[in-house]
Amino acid sequence: MSEQLQLYEVFIRSSRGLDHKHVGSLHADDPHQALEYARDVYTRRGEGISIWVVASRDITASQESDCDSFYDPLDDKPYRHAAMYELPEGIDSL
Amino acid sequence: MKLHDPLTRYVVRLGDDALIMGHRLSEWMSRAPFLEEDIALSNVALDFVGRARLFYQYAADLMGGEVTENTFAYQRDVRDFTNLLLCELPRGDFAFTLCRQFLYDAYSLPFTQALCKSADSQLAAIAAKAEKESRYHLRRSRDWMLRLGDGTAESHERCQDALDQLWIYTDEMFECDALLDGLIAAGIAVNTEGLRSEWLDTVTETLHAATLVIPKAQGNVTGGREGIHTDDLGFLLAEMQFMQRAYPGLQW
Numbered sequence: 001m002s003e004q005l006q007l008y009e010v011f012i013r014s015s016r017g018l019d020h021k022h023v024g025s026l027h028a029d030d031p032h033q034a035l036e037y038a039r040d041v042y043t044r045r046g047e048g049i050s051i052w053v054v055a056s057r058d059i060t061a062s063q064e065s066d067c068d069s070f071y072d073p074l075d076d077k078p079y080r081h082a083a084m085y086e087l088p089e090g091i092d093s094l
Numbered sequence: 095m096k097l098h099d100p101l102t103r104y105v106v107r108l109g110d111d112a113l114i115m116g117h118r119l120s121e122w123m124s125r126a127p128f129l130e131e132d133i134a135l136s137n138v139a140l141d142f143v144g145r146a147r148l149f150y151q152y153a154a155d156l157m158g159g160e161v162t163e164n165t166f167a168y169q170r171d172v173r174d175f176t177n178l179l180l181c182e183l184p185r186g187d188f189a190f191t192l193c194r195q196f197l198y199d200a201y202s203l204p205f206t207q208a209l210c211k212s213a214d215s216q217l218a219a220i221a222a223k224a225e226k227e228s229r230y231h232l233r234r235s236r237d238w239m240l241r242l243g244d245g246t247a248e249s250h251e252r253c254q255d256a257l258d259q260l261w262i263y264t265d266e267m268f269e270c271d272a273l274l275d276g277l278i279a280a281g282i283a284v285n286t287e288g289l290r291s292e293w294l295d296t297v298t299e300t301l302h303a304a305t306l307v308i309p310k311a312q313g314n315v316t317g318g319r320e321g322i323h324t325d326d327l328g329f330l331l332a333e334m335q336f337m338q339r340a341y342p343g344l345q346w
Contacts, residue, residue: 005128027132029241036234040134 007056008034010041012048019050031055096171101214102156103159103176104277106166107319109149110117110177113167114327117334121185134234138195139226148220152263168338175319180263182327189242189252195262197233200296201267203228204289213281243304254306261309266316267293269308273319273341 005027011020023042028034034053043051062070074080097103119139126132150163180198185191206228208223219332240248268290272279277283301308317323 026130028130033237033241036237037130037134039230040137041130044137 005029008038008053009056009059010034010038011052011054011076012038012042013050014048016049020050023047025056028053095165095174097157099156100273100276101282102153103273104283105149105153105156105217107176109146109153109166110223111181112142112149113146114175114177114330115181116140116146117330118181118185118197119191122191123185125164127188130184134190138231138234141231145224145227150221152216152220164338168335172323172331175323175327175331176213176321177327178263178266179315179324180260180266182324182330183260183263184326186256186259187252189249190256192235192238192242193256195231195254196239196300197257197260197297198265199228199232199235201264201289201293203232204292205284205286208284210290212283215281230276236296239300239304239306243301243306250305252268253304255299257306258309262312262315265296265314266318269316269319279299291299 006029007025008028008031010023013020013022026034026037026041028037031053032092035051038051038053042048078084097106098197116139119135122132122135123139124132125134145178146167147163151165153166154161154163180194183190185193186194203225206225210218210225212218212221239253241252244250268283268286272285274283274286278285298308
């Protein structure tokens with residue numbers, strides 16, 4: 001066992017055909033143990049059929065300060081959205 | 095409380111193993127080394143208490159009358175309990191608890207697998223549920239053996255100490271007595287003697303991988319099946335049974 005436990009992010013697929021969804025995080029000594037703890041901590045009530053664990057340090061995340069350059073330029077490009085199309089009759093959502 | 099029917103005695107015996115093991119594990123709740131392990135250990139404790147309930151409910155059905163699952167858990171004295179001594183030993187440090195768990199899980203998995211084939215359909219059904227749990231328990235406790243045994247110098251030493259202390263209590267798991275002989279012949283009980291070599295294989299392989307050594311035999315301690323227990327079980331029952339002893343029939 002190493003001195004320091006590592007942080008892992010847990011993703012669970014609730015049923016076949018759906019995507020894995022982030023459900024939380026936990027501490028473990030290695031990925032193998034993280035998977036077992038994920039089972040004990042997050043799937044006690046039949047929540048899932050598949051678990052992924054990923055070391056949190058392996059995730060590259062965008063920062064708050066990136067928001068301006070990442071997302072703001074999209075505001076004036078409405079043609080990128082499908083909002084202009086009229087829905088055919090009988091279809092409520094697309 | 096005297097039990098006479100062999101099947102009932104056998105079912106209660108299995109219930110006692112599960113309840114006492116579950117209670118010892120539950121003592122770690124809020125005291126485990128870190129949060130995730132606390133939850134995992136409590137889950138295992140709950141599996142054992144749940145298993146005890148299934149056995150006791152079945153025993154209560156067999157006896158009929160006023161007897162319920164709670165009668166077995168809360169209204170029997172220490173001499174009426176027939177669990178393995180291994181299950182009742184105080185929890186000790188974390189290494190001791192996990193070593194006990196590993197030695198028991200390595201027995202419990204082949205035991206529940208064999209019980210699935212019992213001629214008694216109710217026992218077979220309980221075993222089918224327990225077997226899946228035991229498979230996970232063994233995976234977990236084996237994992238801890240590797241982590242602690244092949245970990246730091248201190249974890250290795252604590253682990254080896256625990257094994258040395260526990261070893262004399264392991265033989266009792268495979269003991270056969272007159273009660274078992276009759277039920278084995280009827281195809282109801284598991285012939286525990288037959289599980290010994292599989293258990294030893296699992297234990298040998300794991301201890302080797304964990305850089306631990308098999309303790310040298312120094313005799314065996316036994317008697318749990320006849321109700322001859324260590325002092326420690328009395329203290330466990332005093333705590334577990336307190337509410338029902340102080341307020342008989344109390345309900346939540």
